[in-house]
Amino acid sequence: MSTFWNSRVAGTVVTRLRLFSGEQQQLQKYQCAKYSTVSNAKTENSVFDLEWQQALPYKSMPKLSRYQMLRGFLKGGEFVDLSLNDFLFKCRERFGDIYRMPGVIGQPDSVVLFNVNDFEKVYRTEGIWPNRPGTDAVRYYRENRKDGFFAETLGLNDNGEKWAKFRHVVNPVLMQPKNAKLYLDPLQKVNLEFIERIREIRDPLTLEVPENFLEDINHLAFDSVAVVALDHEFGLLRRNPDCAEAKVLCEHMSAFLKSIYDLGIKPSFYKYIQTPTYKRFAKSMDLMFDVTNRYVNAALERLEKNPSKEGEERSVLEKLLKINRKTAIVMAIDMLTAAVDGSSSALAAVLLCIARNPTKQQKLREELLAVLPNKHERFTVENMKNLPYLRACIKEALRIYPLAFGNVRETGADLVLSGYRVPKGTSALISSNMLPNEALFFPRPREFIPERWLRKSDAVSADGERVLAENVNKFINLPFGFGPRSCVGRRIAELEMELTLGNLVRNFEIEFNHSTKNAFKYHLISAPAIPLKFKFVDLK
């Protein structure tokens, strides 16, 4: 019987792979045999079936009642002012490492997870078309736009086969290493503006940047993603700080993120009546659509007037336009909304860690100088290949200050999670962001030890203790998500962080002489909560 199920699952996989052959390698990597037979295969003999039979019924899982949920989010309620993160943790204290959260007003129930073994099970059985619930409001907006622009595709906010088709066409453009050259130079140009901006705004005596330095980091992140997504240098950072369109985009991107929690998790009637939150959200989406549409059309016109030569490739946008104009617009909006706030928080985390750890900073500088002895020399795809310590510093900073509260997946199979039966199709909130800071998983968790991420022989901290991250369950720390649905902008984000950290450390001694207590607050994603008054001292 179990052989029958094995071959059935394998058969389905083979058929789908014919459709999406590019994902074949990923799939083989991610769908480990242990879990691929689970999918609804409740055969009498399977190990899974025994586990399922012995597990507690879903209904008996500790849960927040519908009334508690609704009351908690009403005026004066216990959850009303809490961030998503604090809300989930408050309930964890009451119910433990697994609990049910009721879906209210037409939303489905969710199960909230804090156990890494459960994270692994959910990810490993997510299937080839993993669904990420939570962005219903985006889909609702796109489905209901009067001009029907999104009738064929809802972009990467879609789910199921339609998501996969879209992702399949954009993956090669955004994720293939060979395409990095398309965005390396534009990103580097923006990056050098950032260095100049720091020199302009820092106090001439203290050499500290102003309290609102986060705004500059935000503009760096915005200019960087815009140069990729819209093939346009807005120059918000320095040359064109009053650019109205760039400001509109920036402002509405942040409003967009906030609405995702307000409309996706908190109780909301927006599908029945246009609530003020939904109206604000739809206005942001309209504005972002209009601006994006204009820039993509302008790029198209430029290309038509000055077509690229055979084999010549000039930008990511040009490549996306070659697929078609709609794909280019939808992808540009999806990149802009997903990139800016996250990238700037991640950059702030990296800078705080490096500024507070001068020995590590010096070690990184030495690595950079060995590869690029002249600080004016540009990074290239080639010379960036051998910078393991740079990458380790970024990984370690994202471990200490994880960006997202966690992730969301619809369970791809019936699963036993923490001893309870959880049916296929349940929305699972993988609440992972606190675990990378627990000593159980990472020794000396609050210390910035990039060596954890190096090869075995190098993974020893300054006082000789082994701190290797290799043996830690990798599902604890997945800053870019997992599997075929993981961050499509990962290469761009990593390159942007590597260029920024690399260029800053080559140019300055970076210090942060203030408290880092409660440096970040968590909403859907983290955001710096302290003034980022870094000190930048020029290096000779």
Ligand code: HEM
């Ligand atoms: C440090 C910066 C960033 C981090 C930590 C990050 C992290 C993530 C995570 C955790 C996800 C969800 C993955 C999953 O469900 O498994 C995601 C999705 C996504 N990210 Fe990023 N991201 C970053 C920057 C960017 C940038 C720069 C872009 C665009 C250029 C981008 C575009 C996207 C998009 C479009 C998705 C949705 C993918 C899909 O559903 O297929 N991200 N990101």
